[in-house]
Amino acid sequence: MEPPLELVGISHKTAPIGVRECVAVSGARLGVLLGELADEADEAVVVSTCNRTEVYLVRPRRSALEIYRDHLGQYTAYAYRHRGQAALRHLFRVAAGLDSLVVGEAQILGQVKNGLFAAREAGTTGPISEQAFQTAIAAGKRARAETAIGRGATSVAYAAVDLARAVFGDLAGLRALVLGAGEMAERVLEHLAHYGAREVWVLNRTLENAEKLAGRYGGRACGMEHVAEALAWADIVIASAAAPHYVVRESRVREVLETRTQPLFLIDIALPRNVDPAVGRLAGAYLYNLDDLETVAEKNRAARAGELPRVERIVEDELAGWMEWYAGHVAADRIQRLKAWIEDGLRRELEAALGGAARGEELERLVRRLSGKTAHPLIQMAKDPKLGPRLERMLEG
Known part of the structure; x- marks a missing residue:
């Protein structure tokens, strides 16, 4: 008997970043969305990251595609839909890092947990979604404990720094500006330090958080009001701030470029994006976003190709266990x-x-x-x- 679980989602595999940032949800908006979905199905969980926004529904009362469209916008042309065991298998593969832009990335497991915790807080979980997500988390932990899929540097933050290495070669002496002071920013600073970057500024809306993070890596901390000064100083900007609007606007970068003799490189790994896409059209500015990390991601996939069948077997093993529980x-x-x-x-x-x-x-x-x-x-x-x-x-x- 197929479980009454349905999934509709949009990810980096099906939609460009401009679409993904339109459907991404977090914070208060996530709570509101879950409240709305409570009227659409017996149970509901949402997983939203920089590369995917997926809605999991148990016994939806109408088409899951229609529910997604009505609550997240007219983007179902980019959506995929799975039911029953196929939906479970997809969730388990996501938690195991098999469906990530950077295969084996560590952050996705925490993001799956956050989706479950948010749904619990909203009161939209039930026996089927609870067991599904608990088993997905177990599959993710097993994948990282029993295989080498998560060993080494496996994250979007690493991919951004690897792109910087491709652009600059040696990062020693590089002046790097990091926007944001969250987990992603910390991973960026960790990888920058590993590859020799010593001159680092951290800009964040909350100065105290910037100071704590910059202090661990010998960098300078500033509030976002110093963004023009920081842009003028930096060789490269890696943006990962949680902001609902552009932190770096085209007009500001244009002004900064008028005073520079060297080009400015910007890597935007935030969703919604931190850097106005119009910046990429300015002479002297080179802008990359999440979609541009595909080359780095492909190299990562090739390096871990031997681990993938082992992780797939873990996924199938956990799926069989879940179906036994469901019976x-x-x-x-x-x-x-x-x-x-x-x-x-x-x-x-x-x-x-x-x-x-x-x-x-x-x-x-x-x-x-x-x-x-x-x-x-x-x-x-x-x-x-x-x-x-x-x-x-x-x-x-």
């Missing part, structure tokens, strides 16, 4: 409804036959005693994979 879940639910159906019927018959002779607790004891004998052969039927669906139709009728 038991379906049987338990069916038995519970069967007992309630039998007890309701017996209660009505006894009340009609005995009138007021049996009431309250006495009536309920009689119902339970008789229902146990009546239910036993039907319970065996409920556990049978072939006969169970026939009993299901009887209960529904």
Whole structure:
């Protein structure tokens, strides 16, 4: 029996960054979306990262594609849809790092967890989505513990720094500006330091966070109001700030370029993007975004090709385990409804036959005693994979 789970999503494999940033959700907007989806399905979880926005629905009340379109915009031409085991397999592959831009990336497992935690907080999880996401997390942990898919540098942050190395070669002496002070920015600084970059500025909306991060790598911290000064100083900008609007605007970069003799390189790994795409059309500015990291990602995939079959086997093993759990879940639910159906019927018959002779607790004891004998052969039927669906139709009728 196929589980009643459906997935609709958009990812780096199906949509350009301009579409992905339009459907990305986080923070308060994610809570609002989950509240809306509570009316669309029995259970709902959303996974939204820089490279994907996926909606997982249990027993949706109408087309999952229509639900996605109505709540996230007219982008279903870029969407993929999976049902039942195919949806589960996709989720497990995502958590294991197989579907990432940078294969084996570590951040995706935390992002899957965050999706589950947000849905729990919104009250939109249930037994099927809980078990699905818990198993996905287990698959992701196993993939990283039992194979080498996650060893070494596997992240979008690393891909950005690797692109910088391709542009500049030796990073020693490079003046690097990092926008943002979150986890992605920290990974960027870690990789920059590893490859010899020593002159680093960190700009962030909250100065205190910038100071903490810059202090760990011997850099300078500034608030976002110093962006013009920092752009004029930097050789390369790596942007990863969580901002709802462009932090680096085309007009600002144009002004900065008028005072420079050297070109300015910008790598924007934020979603929504931090750098106005119009910057890439300016003479003297070279702008890269997440979609431009594909060459680095391809090199990463080739390096880990030998690990992929091992991870796929882990995914299939966890899928088989989940389906075994689901068979038991379906049987338990069916038995519970069967007992309630039998007890309701017996209660009505006894009340009609005995009138007021049996009431309250006495009536309920009689119902339970008789229902146990009546239910036993039907319970065996409920556990049978072939006969169970026939009993299901009887209960529904």
